[in-house]
Every structure is written in C-alpha cells, then in structure tokens.
Amino acid sequence: MTKEITLRLTPQQASDTKYYLDIVANKLKVKKTEITEMRVRKRSIDARGRKVMIQLIVDVYIGEKAPSADLFNLEYKNVSLKEPVIVVGSGPGGLFAALHLIELGLCPIVIERGKDASTRKRDLALLNKNNPVNPESNYAFGEGGAGTYSDGKLYTRSTKRGDFRKIINVFRYHGASEQIAVDAHPHIGTNVLPRIIKNMRKTIIESGGQVLFNTKVTKLLVNDGQITGVEINNVENIKAKAVILATGHSAHDVYYMLHNQGIELEAKTWAMGVRVEHPQGLIDEIQYHSPEGRGKYLPAASYSFSCQVKQRGVYSFCMCPGGFIVPAMTGPEQMVVNGMSPSRRNSPYANSGMVVEIRPEDLPEEFKGKGVMAGLEYQKEIERLCYINGGQNIIAPAQRLTDFVGGRLSFDLPKVSYVPGAIAAPLHFVLPEMISSRLQEGFKNFGKWAKGFLDYDAVILGTESRTSSPLRIPRDSFSLMHPQVKGLFPCGEGAGYSGGIASSAIDGERCAQAAYNLINN
Numbered sequence: 001m002t003k004e005i006t007l008r009l010t011p012q013q014a015s016d017t018k019y020y021l022d023i024v025a026n027k028l029k030v031k032k033t034e035i036t037e038m039r040v041r042k043r044s045i046d047a048r049g050r051k052v053m054i055q056l057i058v059d060v061y062i063g064e065k066a067p068s069a070d071l072f073n074l075e076y077k078n079v080s081l082k083e084p085v086i087v088v089g090s091g092p093g094g095l096f097a098a099l100h101l102i103e104l105g106l107c108p109i110v111i112e113r114g115k116d117a118s119t120r121k122r123d124l125a126l127l128n129k130n131n132p133v134n135p136e137s138n139y140a141f142g143e144g145g146a147g148t149y150s151d152g153k154l155y156t157r158s159t160k161r162g163d164f165r166k167i168i169n170v171f172r173y174h175g176a177s178e179q180i181a182v183d184a185h186p187h188i189g190t191n192v193l194p195r196i197i198k199n200m201r202k203t204i205i206e207s208g209g210q211v212l213f214n215t216k217v218t219k220l221l222v223n224d225g226q227i228t229g230v231e232i233n234n235v236e237n238i239k240a241k242a243v244i245l246a247t248g249h250s251a252h253d254v255y256y257m258l259h260n261q262g263i264e265l266e267a268k269t270w271a272m273g274v275r276v277e278h279p280q281g282l283i284d285e286i287q288y289h290s291p292e293g294r295g296k297y298l299p300a301a302s303y304s305f306s307c308q309v310k311q312r313g314v315y316s317f318c319m320c321p322g323g324f325i326v327p328a329m330t331g332p333e334q335m336v337v338n339g340m341s342p343s344r345r346n347s348p349y350a351n352s353g354m355v356v357e358i359r360p361e362d363l364p365e366e367f368k369g370k371g372v373m374a375g376l377e378y379q380k381e382i383e384r385l386c387y388i389n390g391g392q393n394i395i396a397p398a399q400r401l402t403d404f405v406g407g408r409l410s411f412d413l414p415k416v417s418y419v420p421g422a423i424a425a426p427l428h429f430v431l432p433e434m435i436s437s438r439l440q441e442g443f444k445n446f447g448k449w450a451k452g453f454l455d456y457d458a459v460i461l462g463t464e465s466r467t468s469s470p471l472r473i474p475r476d477s478f479s480l481m482h483p484q485v486k487g488l489f490p491c492g493e494g495a496g497y498s499g500g501i502a503s504s505a506i507d508g509e510r511c512a513q514a515a516y517n518l519i520n521n
C-alpha cells in the first residue's frame, strides 16, 4: 500500500527521515517496521511566520517495495541517417531542441559559435583576471549558452506552455541530482552544470547528431521565402529544411544579421538596472526572522521583490543566494554583470538583479529614430556608460546601496564577490533618470518590507542589462515559424519566447516538435 502524507516540520525534523519516521507512523496509524520506504515528492520552505517550517509531501510505502523511480523514460534513437535539422546555439533552448529532435527521429546539427565547456572555462578565468572579453567565448557564449556558468535555478512561470517535469527528467537523466525533482525552487549550481551539459552533448553525438563548436552562423540561406540552410563563418554553407534559431539575447550581431537580411523583428518591453549584493548572513536574518540566521538545517535564504513605480515594474531578478557576481559582457566597451551560485550556495554573499521595466515608448527621442533597433542601441549605450564609469576594463562601477538611494557618491566600498573588482561611481547619476529614480523608489519600498535590506554594507554594481531582449523575432503562434521564412523557428530567450533556463528548454522542445510537424507534413 502507498499513502501520500503532507508534513509540516521544523527544519531539523525535515532534514532526515529518521527524525520523522515516528511522526509518519503515528499519523498513518501503522507500525514503524511496516514502513518500507518514504520518498519526499515535494519540499518547500514556509518562512512567512516567525518560526520557519518545512512542508514535505511524502509517498509512504507500507508493507511493499517502492517501485523504481519512474524517471528516465527517454529514448534517444540513432538518427544519423535521418532528416537533418539545424539548431543554432547550444544554450538550453538549442540543447533541449536537439535532444527532442532525436526523440522524434530527426538528426540535429547543433552549431555553436563558442567553445566546448572545458575550454570555455579557461576564457572565463582570464576574464575574471581582468583580461579583455573574448567576444566568442564568455559567460553568454559557448557550450550550454548563458545557462552553463549560472546558478542553474530551474523554476519557471511558463509551465502552461510545456512539460516542466519532462525538463527536470532530462536534466536528471544527464546527471542532475534527484533533489531537483523534489525542491519547490530547484537549482543545480555552476559547479555541476558543465558536467550535465557535456553529457547532453554526448547523447547528441552518440545518437548520430553533430555539435560544431567555434562555428558561427553568419547568414541565413533563404530561397523564395523558404529556409534552405545557414552560412557558417562567412565561408561555408550547411543545408537543411528547418533551422531552429536559439542564439540567446546577447547575440546582438544575430539581430543585425536578420535586420540586414530584411527578416522582420519587433521591438518589445525589457528591463535594465543593477545587481545588488548583501552579506548572505543579513539576508538569512531578514528572511528567516532570526538574529541567528539560517542555522544548520536551512539553505541560504533568497528573496523576491516587485513593485510599481511611476507606472513601471521594478523588481528583483535572478536572485543568487550564497553566490557571486560575474562579468557577463560579450564585447569591448561593455559593462554587464550577472550572478551565479555553486550547488551548495555557500559563498558569504547574496546577490540579485534589480531592474526597471522599459517599454519601447520610454526611449529617448534620439534613440527612437533608430527604428526597431532603438532598444538594442539604448541598451548598448547604457552598457558603454557603465564601462566608462567603471575601470574602463572589466572593473565594475559600484555604489553603496544607501548612497545610491540617498543620491551621493560612495567614499569607499564594502568587499564584493565580483572577482575583477569594483570602483566607486555615482550610479544614481550614470544611469538614465528613468531607471535610477525608479530604482531608488523601489529600493525604499523593499527596505520597508524587509527591515535591514537598506544596509550600509549592501552594494550595487552596474549594469544588469541582459535580463531579456529589447527585440522579439516574430513567429506564428501555431506553426512557430517566422511569418516571412518557412522553416525558420525563432526559439528561446533571444527570440523573446522564454526567460531563464527552464522556459528556454521548454521552448526548445516546442520548436523541435514544430520542426518535426513541418518535415512530416
């Protein structure tokens, strides 16, 4: 017999089945010895009250053996002789598209401008030592895309569009811990992700697909409104009837490539701001309502804030508990930061993007004249301003949070997790007023809701500009093809259909299915 039971436990009780076996046996009115196994199906933290509690949903097996976990029901067939489909980009969108194409019996050719994950790691180490950014190998470009050296948070709000459990299953099949299927807010960690991404590559290659690194798509081949393939590295052509374009939002050259080829793009709302960093201990104290912080049994605390200021959203984005701030620029004269965490989230810092919604109509007049590319040009300009006001290299402009809110320059800065280093700059002045004034108000609100958040040791770094893209590559909502180009499937975050690893993976699977529908109809 199997029974599902919901438990509300203290963090210590929830930390090990030995602490709650008695509770379960009592609740179910069975002997402890009759319980053969207990499997936690869902775990969530309830930190709303003064006492933090853990809620567990547990499957309890009584007098019977638990079945083997019904996961990994995945079949990657040999597709070497099957119809090829080009997948541009090996981020979560591209990789999940490629894996699903194999399941559907099509042969993916994954084209990636960057390097394999191991070689890429060396470029990231150089960048963190303040070397100029390699425009083809950085925190956004290379095997696994922007998701490889990230926190690996896997939650998404867009579960309605696809099967989130399937995505978790594919991650687990390729080596992610069982924990991600259980936690309400799963995350993998930057130390574990590269191994999983390499395993995905192995599946693709062993199934007869291809993964080409250091290979940049420089042109789409279109004949009479139908895609026929792509040009790579300006010299060679690869042919296919379907191309899944999953190039992410940092590939500005891809937007220009499409624009120059007369392939329609649309301006859309996006967001920009800063990354804020606090001591993790302070966030633990605030979120777990205890001067003792998180103690032995709770994870590093996170937060999520949002409010409206002057009719625009101001919100936290991609919060990384126990993490690091990293340089996420992709080209010269850009200053871009982002955040990541290792699987144990054990750094002494907590960081998060804090961004302001920007609509196409908000742009200054001098940018509006640039038509559909206006948002991209504006984003570039703010990244350049932060570069100039930083170290004019990889050193980031920074300001104590209290000084930013008070509109003053910081005389000094607290220690930051950002390895290349930070330099004091008047970010309240450097950022456009429409962003800085809203951020200041937003921070004041967050400080009221979370007492202690406006702390002297909290610091902001500029700029968090790559939360999403100011452009969308349009596609038909049913066929998922670009309205002008049959066989072109704009996919993932760069195309404007996802935000984050999990939703990009879901979109990758959807595009694979759409390519299958095209080829088989």
Ligand SMILES: Cc1cc2nc3c(=O)[nH]c(=O)nc-3n(C[C@H](O)[C@H](O)[C@H](O)COP(=O)(O)OP(=O)(O)OC[C@H]3O[C@@H](n4cnc5c(N)ncnc54)[C@H](O)[C@@H]3O)c2cc1C
Binding pocket: 088, 089, 090, 091, 092, 093, 094, 111, 112, 113, 114, 139, 140, 141, 142, 143, 144, 145, 146, 147, 148, 149, 150, 151, 152, 153, 154, 155, 215, 216, 217, 218, 246, 247, 248, 249, 250, 251, 254, 318, 326, 328, 338, 339, 340, 491, 492, 493, 494, 498, 499, 500, 501, 502, 504
């Ligand atoms: C540091 C950092 C931390 C993050 N943390 C998280 C997190 O914890 N959770 C979360 O959900 N999201 C996180 N994100 C965001 C997440 O990584 C992205 O949302 C996700 O990777 C988008 O997936 P994608 O496949 O659409 O594009 P991307 O991951 O951006 O992949 C696009 C790929 O296309 C390649 N490419 C671009 N142009 C070309 C071309 N012309 N030819 C060939 N290849 C090309 C790029 O090199 C890249 O590998 C983080 C991002 C960063 C930078």
